[in-house]
Amino acid sequence: MNILLFGEFSGFMNCLKVGLTSLGHNVFLASDGDGYKNFPSDFRWDRYSSHLSRRFLSKPKYKGLVYLTNLWQNRSLLRNYDVVLFISPYIFRNRLKINEAIFDYIINNNKRIYVSGAGMTKITFDYWYNSKTKYHDYCEGSLLDEPQCPFLINGNMKGWEERLLSRIDGYIPIWYEYAEPYRNYPCIKKTIRIPINVNQFNYRPNELNNGKILFYHGISRLCKGVRFIKPAFEKMQKYYSDQAEFICAERLPFSKYMEVINKANVIVDDANSYSVAMNALFSMLQGKLVMGGAEPIANKELGLEYNPVYNICPDVDQICDVIKEIIEKKDQLQRLGEENRKFVLKYHDHIKIAQQYLDLWKADLDK
Template sequence: MKILLVGEYSRLHNSLKEGLMALGHEVILISTGDFFKNYPSDIKLTRTYDSGIAKKLKVGIYKLFGIDITSESIKKQFFTHKEQLKDFDVVQLINESPLTTTPKIAIDIISFLKKYNTKLFLLSCGTDYISVSHALSDAHPYSILTNYKDGTYDTKRYKFILKNLEEAHKKLHDFVYSQIDGVIASDLDYHLPLLGHKKYLGLIPNPVNLSKLPFTETASEGPIVIFMGINRGNMHTKGIHYFEAALKNIQQEYSEAITIDIVENLPYSEYIEKYNKAHIVLDQVLAYDQGYNALEAMAKGKVVFTGAETAFSKHYKLDETVAINALPDVDYLTKTLANLIENPEKIKQIGAAARAFVEREHDHIKVAKQYLESWK
């Protein structure tokens, strides 16, 4: 089968590509690399005018003429490769706006892909019209918009997310769903909003290439290393401030027993190496399932504080702890961290269980087979 993967988030499409190729399929990945993370692609489109004086120029042009010159540049680059982007059996979009362009340009790109290829699928693994609408509701106790609704952060910080509900993006959403053969969710955070939708094909777990993530049992001597990677651009949707407050409490109580390592906005290649010595990884609070970064840390045998709600345990029929369910409660986070520091044998137990879980449910070749079945 000939497959085109469009867009990249957190290495998901790269891992899926590796699984599909291991099964003998021809796969091409086109993306912009997911901003500073700079993931590899077969066809890499370069984002321009995103920093410094060039960004100010872009903002000025947009205010005067309503033209996003970054999106225009991506469109031009995309169509430079148009002959390479035809005649695929399956095209999968990473998002309703798979190359992070304006809705109008996303429609132009998707129209081309629909016209010149056989089947078109959508992956729900990032914010879009349905997931943001769901997060804004009171369907669950918390969501990525919890701190928007309670006023913790300036509402301007949520502009990028809330734009998914604007008229232009709703038009893009309606267009995409009129064109696709089906939509797939990557985890429970995207599965729950799609339940009952006529084009929903179900949840397929994130693919993880375990050969690139060797399990290493962390040192039992010396301080317990707690690692947190921060992306300042989206920390308000992850609940990072709950972790920061808990870490202050833990530092005061256990300063001699722990080392806290916090990094910001690292490219993926640096980030994945940075936490190798960590025992505990703080990923995100405002989630119900694990995102990609959490799964990679779990594969390495880390104890990860992330989404691991009751719905997650039920879905995978778990009777053991494979990750710590991180709740938006500083006292709870502090006590849970303290319990691990005082009982380091639990760190090894949970780390081993985490690796076994990822091997069982997220192996990239097993997951690739699930995609092939859904695409059929």
Template sequence: MKILLVGEYSRLHNSLKEGLTKLNHDVTLIGSGDDFKNYPIDIDISPSLFTKSFLFNLSKVVHRLTNISFIELENAYRFYKILPKLKHYDIVQLINENSLKTHPKLEIWLLKKLFKQNGKVFLLSCGTDYISVKYAYDNKFKYSILTPLQNDPRLKKQFRFILMYLNKHYKKLHLFLYKNTKGVIASDLDYHLPLKHNPKYLGLIPNPINTNKIQYLENNFDGKIKIFHGINRMNYIKKGNKFFDEALNIIKKKYPDEVEIIITENIPYNEYIKIYNSCHILLDQVYAYDQGYNALEAMAKGKVVFTGAEQEWLDYYKLEEDTVAINALPDSNKIAEKIEWLILNPNMIKNISRNARSFIEKEHNYVNIANTYLKTWKNK
């Protein structure tokens, strides 16, 4: 089959492409590389004009005064230019409800053209979208990416890029996509739970991980346990990074000679994975029920990852607590207690490390996942 994957977050579509290619399908990935992360793509439609310093600053001023985004307009233009070549694909899959990263009115106009010249279209619930944000906004999770805002309404400005999915333009885009696609696929439990009873929902397909490309790294200790905390400053609040920072301060004071703490901020994906290779423990995110892509890749390498690993996730995969990953709760003291437990029981690091790799190989194998996608697409 000829398959077009539109958009990229956290390397999901790259790994899916690798699985589909292994199964002899012709796959094209179009997107922006997700900003500074710079993921590989076949057709690059990332903005280049209005990201330059002077024009970027000008576009920010114009956006603030008029609510017109030159970057969104450039995104739309760059996709429009390549659109005539995006024809005769059997399957088109969108990474989420704003895969073109332009204004919803323009997105609908462009997608209508894309859909008209191709076969079946599917939508991923991966990252924020109308249904997952509404579910969180209505307090249906015990905690979510909106919990910091619900605890402190003064943070509203920092959550504008999440709350925008609830405005009338994005809701209209959401309704358009649910009407004009064959169905919606969730990439993990955080998107599965809000979709469970939706008639367009086709089920959860776990994130594909290419373990052929990810080497398992044996956890050897040279006297210090290394803890890695990689920060994406834009997502600092919604990922709950402050709880990790506070927990690390507790650990540094209590175990200054037993641990080495490595912290990075806003670095490209390739650099990021090189830096965390030497760590034993990786701090990923707090406000989640399941693991995102970053956590899964780290688990494949044998890292003990503090991430979403809620009871719903344990039940879904039939796992015991603290055997594959550590559930990071929005509580600095509890996170510090779990880190301390690992420091005092380094054999648990080795056990969890091996279990994590086995779990990824069993549940997230990129070829098996690609096959699941193929079956889901063919059945609609």
């Protein structure tokens, strides 16, 4: 099968590509590397060799035009595939006409088209923002991250998404959060768990650093609950400075992020979600403990018999209670870390997950 993966979020497509190629399929990945995270890709539409284009790329208002030009000049790389999987309905959220032009070309020049439910969309935003749930807090945090959030101010986005959903062969969510708002859309497929390249990182015994347990939170976006996590860290530092250390760091490239992870014992992922994402799973693969989303309804969506993630909420005191619970178990870190790695191997192995995608696509191609 010839497969085009289009876009990238946190290494999702890289892991899926490794799984698909391991199963003997031809896969081409086109992306922008997910911005500052700089993930590898077979084709990067954000990289352009000409001096003029580099000058334009330094000016945000011209980036969309330069990216579109780069994609158009390399359009031969984007056609004649059996299957295309987009990471999102958006390549350029603030430039719908450019976005539509890219999708139109790819839809018209390939066989089967799918969109991954792996990030915020207008449909998702509206559903959760109007709810009384912890994911409402995620949406509120998104507005703090991006005051001119197009999901709020651009009324045309929902219409674009619904037109796209009517043209594709399937919408494939990765989480409960991205499945629930789409239940009434005919193109929704069964939720498929996140693929993790289980060969990418080795297990490291989870051991104390000079007798202290190290908690780490990577501040990438405010929507992940740093306004609850950071005060919890500060509060617990006062009471447990002799037993624990607490670190927050901002916007690290993926390679640097994983260097920091190597030193940490506990990763605090997201206080506002029902599920955990790529970086948390990469950490668990290495034997780290994780605090993040592990709501029962999300575990059921993913078909999990158990989940070793410590569930946290947008509540400083609740987060403090979980931190205290983990500190009291610090003599069990290595055993708990081994269980976390086994969890990822059982439920997120990139080859097993890739096979689920292939089964879905093959069934549609055979129709």
